[in-house]
Amino acid sequence: MKFVNKSLYIVKPMEVRENIPIFSEDRYWGKSPESVLKRGLRIIEKKGWEEFNKRFCGKLDFTDDESRADWRFNIPITKDFVVLDAGAGMGRVTIPLARVVKRMVAFDHSFSRMSFLQRRLVKEGIKNVDLCVADIFELPFKKESFDLIVMNGVLEWMGKNKFFGNPRQAQIASLKICRKLLKRNGYLYVGIENRWALSYLRGLDHSGLRYTSYMPRWLASIYCRIRGKGNKYDTLTYSKSGYIKLIEESGFRKSNINFYLPYPGYNIPRIIVPYEHFNLLKYLVVNLMASKDLKTTLVKALAKFNVFIRLYRLLFFSFNIIIKK
Amino acid sequence: MKHYILKLIKEKFADRYNLPDSTISMLKLSTPNSGKRLYNKVVFLVFKNKDDSPFLCVKTVRKIDDSETIYNGFNKLSLSHKLVKDSPFEEMFPEPLMVSKDDNGIAFSVETACRGVRPKANQLEKILSLYEKQQAFLFKKSFSYINDLDQYVENIIKKLNIVQSEENKLRKYYRVNIKTDQCIKVPKIPQHGDLTLDNIFIDNSGIHIFDCERFGFIDIAGFDFFHLLSRVFKNDLSKMAINYPSNYFDEMGNKLQLNKQLIFAYWLHELLIKKEILQEKLNFSFIINGYLSFS
Numbered sequence A: 001m002k003f004v005n006k007s008l009y010i011v012k013p014m015e016v017r018e019n020i021p022i023f024s025e026d027r028y029w030g031k032s033p034e035s036v037l038k039r040g041l042r043i044i045e046k047k048g049w050e051e052f053n054k055r056f057c058g059k060l061d062f063t064d065d066e067s068r069a070d071w072r073f074n075i076p077i078t079k080d081f082v083v084l085d086a087g088a089g090m091g092r093v094t095i096p097l098a099r100v101v102k103r104m105v106a107f108d109h110s111f112s113r114m115s116f117l118q119r120r121l122v123k124e125g126i127k128n129v130d131l132c133v134a135d136i137f138e139l140p141f142k143k144e145s146f147d148l149i150v151m152n153g154v155l156e157w158m159g160k161n162k163f164f165g166n167p168r169q170a171q172i173a174s175l176k177i178c179r180k181l182l183k184r185n186g187y188l189y190v191g192i193e194n195r196w197a198l199s200y201l202r203g204l205d206h207s208g209l210r211y212t213s214y215m216p217r218w219l220a221s222i223y224c225r226i227r228g229k230g231n232k233y234d235t236l237t238y239s240k241s242g243y244i245k246l247i248e249e250s251g252f253r254k255s256n257i258n259f260y261l262p263y264p265g266y267n268i269p270r271i272i273v274p275y276e277h278f279n280l281l282k283y284l285v286v287n288l289m290a291s292k293d294l295k296t297t298l299v300k301a302l303a304k305f306n307v308f309i310r311l312y313r314l315l316f317f318s319f320n321i322i323i324k325k
Numbered sequence B: 001m002k003h004y005i006l007k008l009i010k011e012k013f014a015d016r017y018n019l020p021d022s023t024i025s026m027l028k029l030s031t032p033n034s035g036k037r038l039y040n041k042v043v044f045l046v047f048k049n050k051d052d053s054p055f056l057c058v059k060t061v062r063k064i065d066d067s068e069t070i071y072n073g074f075n076k077l078s079l080s081h082k083l084v085k086d087s088p089f090e091e092m093f094p095e096p097l098m099v100s101k102d103d104n105g106i107a108f109s110v111e112t113a114c115r116g117v118r119p120k121a122n123q124l125e126k127i128l129s130l131y132e133k134q135q136a137f138l139f140k141k142s143f144s145y146i147n148d149l150d151q152y153v154e155n156i157i158k159k160l161n162i163v164q165s166e167e168n169k170l171r172k173y174y175r176v177n178i179k180t181d182q183c184i185k186v187p188k189i190p191q192h193g194d195l196t197l198d199n200i201f202i203d204n205s206g207i208h209i210f211d212c213e214r215f216g217f218i219d220i221a222g223f224d225f226f227h228l229l230s231r232v233f234k235n236d237l238s239k240m241a242i243n244y245p246s247n248y249f250d251e252m253g254n255k256l257q258l259n260k261q262l263i264f265a266y267w268l269h270e271l272l273i274k275k276e277i278l279q280e281k282l283n284f285s286f287i288i289n290g291y292l293s294f295s
Helices: A034-047 A049-056 A066-074 A094-098 A111-124 A167-181 A217-227 A240-249 A278-288 A294-302 A306-314 B002-012 B064-084 B121-142 B149-160 B164-178 B223-232 B238-243 B260-273 B275-281 B284-292
Strands: A015-017 A020-022 A082-086 A103-108 A129-133 A146-152 A182-193 A257-265 A268-274 A318-324 B024-029 B041-048 B056-061 B096-101 B107-112 B200-203 B206-209
Touching: A020 A111, A034 A049, A034 A111, A066 A094, A066 A182, A066 A257, A066 A268, A066 A318, A066 B024, A066 B041, A082 A094, A094 A103, A094 A111, A103 A111, A111 A129, A146 A167, A167 A182, A167 A240, A182 A240, A240 A257, A240 A318, A268 A278, A278 A294, A278 A306, A278 B024, A278 B041, B002 B024, B002 B041, B002 B056, B002 B096, B002 B107, B041 B064, B056 B064, B064 B096, B064 B107, B064 B121, B121 B200, B121 B206, B121 B223, B149 B164, B149 B260, B164 B260, B164 B284, B223 B238, B223 B260, B260 B275, B260 B284
Parallel strands: A020 A129, A082 A103, A082 A146, A103 A129, A146 A182
Antiparallel strands: A015 A020, A182 A318, A257 A268, A257 A318, A268 B024, B024 B041, B041 B056, B056 B107, B096 B107, B200 B206
């Protein structure tokens, strides 16, 4: 059995493949079927990255855009930080963060995705990242190991697990695990959608159905069972106050929770506005937004009224939540 | 990073902005290309208390290796500010305040934030007229010229660094279709280099131009108008020439008009700026087709 940094783990892996320790059942998830990713991995091995980029551009959910972790500017990260990236996927956050911290540990429950990330780390020449396949409810790490834990687009999926019947209980349990793994004064970052996001009027919710996030939970459950081929409604998102309640129930203090509004969304945080600083959001809409068409001109005009900005904030697409232990 | 910079701002600019008892907050901005290495810049607008507009603008990069971007940008801004200092155009560019490193060794710079709002399309005429006056002011500071436009074009062709055979075809095309018998002298004025409506704010006092990282890289008079108008009229580039300020060169005592040679020179400069993005696309047909879309 050969893998880097054995000292990091408190339990033995079930298996080690390509130097990646595997601690849990390998479960794939992603934009394309696993077979497509595996084909991509073979292309990288045989023909290199240039050929891979040519053939797979837009087919897989990876990016070389280093702005995806820009929420980090709101956390006093230092060169000595040890960071855990939970549900790291193909490394959109792992790579930009690894460049500025001492050490990163990235895990996911898909081996193929970790295998891809391993190749990307080699390509980028990044050597301070440990990868493993693990489940957040059975993490193999010592308590108080990390200065920062990243849950980017992860918390809403916690309901899809084999340990908890109630998705909310699963979310609380995962947050409690993170709290336990954080060092004193460490930070937890959560990137997640707003339950009341206006954009859900146009698109699908995590359940794969329309409007479920707006519905009362009991109604969403019935609706999902009828329309969603018997699936239960287990991908819960909340409003700002809902998240505060959830996070508090996990043991964090309310005064240590800070909300930011990322635009266009937490996965592409081109603009980040502190939630409480109402004047910044107003400035953004009134002064920075271009009057491209009638719609934006109208929005800019309405933004002069505080009530509109408050409403806009309430219906914002997603949140960056930064919680201090 | 943010926490370190905020602390430093409070210390350094306490008196100038009356900061000791103020709450400071930051709005993070970056362009869609910002994370793709080429323009790895991140901008923070700094607000005091519950003010409606920012008072400072902080620029930084995501990793230490890119710090040079910040130093270069700060130097260019300092150059632009020096040229208009104590003139009616002093507020056209931000004032550079400081450049330093954060606690992780990553460079950041601080400048004054521009006042105003993004201009509307119908304010284009006002922008052109105000910028024209600033250009004439800068020209009168040096009275220097590009004495031979043909040689100038030849130099840009070389800098494009395209395949030799394509380069020769480009030279031949210029000789046969664009070049005239006259030797054209063009005023030499440091250009902003990225004058777009996105980089301009407007208010009652005039226009305020930011993102001066390319200031002075190009010094052929009129390039900024070409750059601005070709973005405003990107769907019909032939409108670029129609809207080009007709008496721009008159202000400098020069009888020159926007002509084929100038458009070609400006277009080559555009391509030179985008060289890294365009890479293999940059060949004879691409260059000429692009040029012809302005006619």
